[in-house]
Amino acid sequence: MSDTLPKVPDTASAPPSAGDGPARPSPLARALAHPLLWPVLALVVLLAVNVAAQPGFLEVRLQDGHLFGSVIDILRNSAPIMLVATGMTLVIATRGIDLSVGAIAAIAGAIACTQIVGAADQGAASVAIIASTTAVAACVLLGLWNGFLVAVLGIQPIIATLVLMVAGRGLAMLVTDGQITTVNNDTFSDLASGFVLTLPIALIIALVVFGLTAVLTRRTALGMLIEAVGINPEASRLAGVRSRTIIWTVYVFAGFCAGVAGLIIAANTSSVNANSLGLWIELDAILAVVIGGTSLAGGRFSLAGTLVGAVFIATLARTIPTIGIPSEANYLFKAVVVVLVCLLQSPKARAAIGSLLTARHSKGATS
């Protein structure tokens, strides 16, 4: 235990001689203890790997009046995950989970595309707006259904949302007749491919939803109430929190987010394929939330962490073709990276690695 002695000054919050009121942790120590440190670090490392493989990776230039480059692609492609993960964060904070978001996204794309194709004037902006609004409204209804199952009937969230995860894709197939529906509407395709003020519209939509969520949960009591419900729904109900309404609301919100994400994914290729649209996005979203440091056990949640997690997953998807991982090894590569990030985030794993390193170090010094 001789190596514990020299460690003490490092881990102590501040030198006692500082004398400025109560001892405050030094800025470095606070940064090191910040929950966002590890996800951000992982993202930076991943970006560095890309830059090593392709030196111009971070370059962004103006092209046809908008920004263009790998980073812009990543941010644009991360918009659907960002949206879904924002909704998922709140659901997970209430100790729930929503597996149906991918299917809901597929339904949104299916409804919007079939409506646009069926319209008299397929290319009109109003058609795209009406179709998109209808699609999102339908998704809100599906969210209501999920919330009803969980909050009112008290069904386990994983089972309740599994219903729609399986049935939802069937619904989307029914809407599209099992066909890939291709639309020809500039307004609709702008949702994913368009730019405003040189920035991708998809990213702006995702950030607006994210920003509103952050303001609503952090500037009002809503966030605290959600956390209270997640920590102990019964106790918070007894304390006067409307647990049921709050749980119901977060599922509706998750449905809304998934719907908007579905529209963006469909708009990205101006087509909807009910089988593949948003497939496994629920898992990506859950992963983004977990990488961001929100516990699946409910309670405290970090929206900023989720944002970093979503960008991390989109960057990971981009890394594979950029550094040229063979197709056969795609999943293995992803799995290894995710495991590494999770290890980084686990204090226990970090401590084990740390003590392993110091043990080796002190051994080398004494011998």
Next chain:
Amino acid sequence: MVKKTLVALSAIALGAGTLSACGGGDSASGSDDGAITMGFAQVGAESGWRTANSASIQDTAEAEGIELKFSDAQQKQENQIKAIRSYIQQDVDIISFSPVVETGWDAVLQEAKRAGIPVILTDRAVDTDDESLYVTFLGSDFVAEGEKAGQWLVDNAADSDVDGDGDVNVVELQGTTGAAPAIDRKEGFESVISSDPSISISASQTGDFTRDGGKQVMEAFLQSEEGIDVVYAHNDDMGLGAIEAIEAAGLVPGEDIKIITVDAVRDGMAALAEGKINFIVECNPLLGPQLMELAQQVLDGEEVPRRVVTEETTFTQEQAAEVLESREY
């Protein structure tokens, strides 16, 4: 209503089938009432090609009075295996399926063999040592498709060297990893272009046969690869996704970057006619009539060839413009 009745009927048939199996009754295939019952396990609806394929099979079955049990595996082998097992349980007369991937079918096909149900493979082959596990394989020759795509590039190598540096730099958008068309189209293409040292594949990545996949991979290639001359996509949908990525990068698909795809579905043919794609190798999805005919022959005890190849052609931009109007799928 009709559908509901059918479902109810099949449920009753399923119950009866299980009962007779318990009693040890070994009903010979096709002997019960004359009408053929076929179980078909489809891959999914990942592309326009696949939906045309499904429609052809369903329509032909209906026209010929064959009772079709159709399932969609959503790209997952385990779903397909489950579907085939359920067909064996239901004691259908004949099973047909398009395997999602090439390997891992021996166990379930053994079960079908033991139950005395003949199996016809369509569109994609399986990799097995035991040839007796299926009767015949009806489908395209994917290696030949890859070769046709490669041959066009070799013949048009001079035109395809868009940046004029003497090398034709190809990026490849592969299909689903492990799927027969992805493996064979890659192999056929590579074997032909190897005859021309100026042509080389600089990057290759799976786009999962989907537009979104093709678009995202192409976006990455446009950034990470220098001087791309040609995109070779294993299906039209990935090619269509690549077109969007190329346009977003401010380049003109078909001119600044040549595009070769396989399939010839309507959306792909439209892009070919517009000049956004340069060459499409056809992969005919309308297997329904040939499949039903084979099924009838197999159940009648006739000899069928082990391998039946579908008739296919290729399309240039001019040919596409001519046939676009009459394209069924």
